[in-house]
Amino acid sequence: MSTQGITAWLDRATRNLALARARAAQWVAFYRHYTTNTAKLDALKQGCESRQPQPAPQPDLLARLVESYLVETSLQPRDAGDAYAICAELKEVIHRYWEPYLSAIERRDAQGLQQLFNSFFRNGGATYFGIGDFNSTHGRLGLQDGNRLLKMSYINRVLQHLEVWSSLTGERQYDRLGIPSIGNPFGYLHDGQVILSVAPRVHYYSVTTAQLLAHRQRRVVAEIGGGFGLYAYYLLRDEANTTYVGFDLPESLLMAKYFLLNSLPGKSCFFLEEGCLDALDYDALLHAYDVILLPHYLLPRWPEQSVDLCLNSASLGEMPSGSVNEYLRHIDRITRTYFLHENYRQRVKGYWTGDNGFVDNDYIHAVLTTHSAFELMTREQHWDETLEARLYRKPELSRVPAEVGG
Numbered sequence: 001m002s003t004q005g006i007t008a009w010l011d012r013a014t015r016n017l018a019l020a021r022a023r024a025a026q027w028v029a030f031y032r033h034y035t036t037n038t039a040k041l042d043a044l045k046q047g048c049e050s051r052q053p054q055p056a057p058q059p060d061l062l063a064r065l066v067e068s069y070l071v072e073t074s075l076q077p078r079d080a081g082d083a084y085a086i087c088a089e090l091k092e093v094i095h096r097y098w099e100p101y102l103s104a105i106e107r108r109d110a111q112g113l114q115q116l117f118n119s120f121f122r123n124g125g126a127t128y129f130g131i132g133d134f135n136s137t138h139g140r141l142g143l144q145d146g147n148r149l150l151k152m153s154y155i156n157r158v159l160q161h162l163e164v165w166s167s168l169t170g171e172r173q174y175d176r177l178g179i180p181s182i183g184n185p186f187g188y189l190h191d192g193q194v195i196l197s198v199a200p201r202v203h204y205y206s207v208t209t210a211q212l213l214a215h216r217q218r219r220v221v222a223e224i225g226g227g228f229g230l231y232a233y234y235l236l237r238d239e240a241n242t243t244y245v246g247f248d249l250p251e252s253l254l255m256a257k258y259f260l261l262n263s264l265p266g267k268s269c270f271f272l273e274e275g276c277l278d279a280l281d282y283d284a285l286l287h288a289y290d291v292i293l294l295p296h297y298l299l300p301r302w303p304e305q306s307v308d309l310c311l312n313s314a315s316l317g318e319m320p321s322g323s324v325n326e327y328l329r330h331i332d333r334i335t336r337t338y339f340l341h342e343n344y345r346q347r348v349k350g351y352w353t354g355d356n357g358f359v360d361n362d363y364i365h366a367v368l369t370t371h372s373a374f375e376l377m378t379r380e381q382h383w384d385e386t387l388e389a390r391l392y393r394k395p396e397l398s399r400v401p402a403e404v405g406g
């Protein structure tokens with residue numbers, strides 16, 4: 001090699017070495033920040049402390065929930081086809097986290113079910129609803145024993161969502177995001193308020209709904225895939241003259257019924273019970289109840305043009321395209337004004353099984369953006385301008401999360 005060649009090689013090597021050093025320093029700084037911020041870690045610890053009240057036994061309510069679940073599952077049409085089938089991830093969740101609930105139902109063990117509900121947020125009852133697995137040491141959150149990096153990533157996600165929530169709603173009153181201590185919820189303690197990880201996002205839907213429907217004296221809002229009922233809770237807590245209709249799988253409805261019946265004791269709630277399907281008058285339900293919770297397979301029976309706004313979040317994006325099309329068809333059929341949706345930009349493979357690396361940043365990015373279902377819809381054959389006019393698309397928030405707070 002010539003002297004010139006050697007000099008060029010040395011230059012390159014020195015540059016690469018400097019670059020590698022800078023990168024290593026960045027990683028060390030990143031890691032140190034994420035693992036030594038004791039104030040934030042303490043706030044998470046406090047937010048995870050048990051606040052379990054001693055709930056009064058509710059044998060009648062629990063017996064009704066058992067019966068209702070059995071009615072819903074027994075009426076589920078076997079030939080509903082792929083459109084109403086559940087995805088592999090959800091089957092895994094049912095098997096991994098909800099099995100104790102379903103066994104208690106099978107045994108008709110109302111007391112056992114009550115005990116499970118007392119710790120609903122911590123024993124896996126709410127895991128699929130964006131809450132995270134409280135006990136997992138190597139799961140996404142690892143809140144109890146998990147490593148600091150995971151905890152800081154959780155904290156930063158909550159803080160980033162709070163920032164977005166604040167900028168979109170103009171709110172700084174963090175108690176707006178609070179929920180009653182039902183099922184021993186946990187989260188990040190911010191300004192004296194325990195913030196459930198999904199609270200800012202879901203509360204934003206409720207605020208947006210109220211804004212969009214402000215001109216209406218009486219509002220009917222439907223949701224498909226509402227999880228444990230957080231959107232319904234915020235909406236009915238804050239907005240008078242509102243009827244909420246939720247369609248979901250019987251397993252998720254079970255959780256929503258428990259949460260909503262306890263958190264909104266003044267509201268009347270309808271769900272399927274023995275014998276009531278035959279004589280069901282859907283229009284009459286709308287006048288008689290504040291909350292109506294129905295199994296997903298009854299969506300095709302819901303009256304046309306009867307709801308003002310329909311919401312779907314973090315749900316259609318997880319379904320096969322056959323289900324998405326079927327749901328969109330019915331959303332279009334039943335909805336008078338707006339379809340508000342927010343879904344994953346892309347499916348994350350192995351999300352629940354954890355066998356593929358799951359990047360938190362992608363999750364935040366995905367949750368805060370509209371997703372490919374929107375594009376999918378525009379490609380649908382039945383797509384027309386009327387449908388497009390009814391579709392409300394929230395402002396795109398596609399920035400990757402910046403680090404928040406000091």
Ligand SMILES: C[S@@+](CC[C@H](N)C(=O)[O-])C[C@H]1O[C@@H](n2cnc3c(N)ncnc32)[C@H](O)[C@@H]1O
Binds near residue numbers: 128129225252315316
């Ligand atoms: C990840 S959770 C999202 C909960 C809530 N919407 C949110 O934004 O946090 C997905 C919801 O979709 C529901 N879901 C999944 N597959 C469904 C299907 N085929 N039909 C109706 N709901 C379904 C689940 O039961 C659950 O309530």
